[in-house]
Amino acid sequence: KHDLEALRKLIDEYKPSEMLVGVPYHSDGTVSKRGQGILKFAEVLKKTFSIPVEFWDESYSTVSAEEVLLEADLSRRKRKKVIDKMAAVFILEGYLESKRSEKSEVRSQNTGEDF
Structure with missing residues (x-):
């Protein structure tokens, strides 16, 4: 609740x-x-x-986030604080990229052009 x-x-x-x-x-x-x-x-x-x-x-969103945070050389304590937020960013980016690709395909089908 x-x-x-x-x-x-x-x-x-x-x-x-x-x-x-x-x-x-x-x-x-x-x-x-x-x-x-x-x-x-x-x-x-x-x-x-x-x-x-x-x-x-x-x-794998958490795994990807962990890799980025390790590359940024963040301490374990700092990584623990931001890992879920970073994973959420990866989820949202993947979703938005998928939507952009769908729109591009629809435009391409409607105009007969390749993008």
């Missing part, structure tokens, strides 16, 4: 058109046990806020 209240405040303030939820998958493409819980929570989000929820594979 506390999470939903915090989200409601953010939604009221920023008025997003959709929410992005990272879902962890196994290497064979099946949803992990933790991912199943996340999908259930996403259903609560849809019903509570009436905002479309998009899903994105968050697999």
Whole structure:
């Protein structure tokens, strides 16, 4: 409930058109046990806020974030403070890049040109 209240405040303030939820998958493409819980929570989000929820594979986002932070030579304590935020950035970047690619393909199909 506390999470939903915090989200409601953010939604009221920023008025997003959709929410992005990272879902962890196994290497064979099946949803992990933790991912199943996340999908259930996403259903609560849809019903509570009436905002479309998009899903994105968050697999390896933490590993990628850890690599970047190690290259930046951050101490373990500092990495621990920012790792989840950095992983969220990777998830969002992947999603946005996917959307850009989709738009580019649609434009290409509509104009008959290759981009």
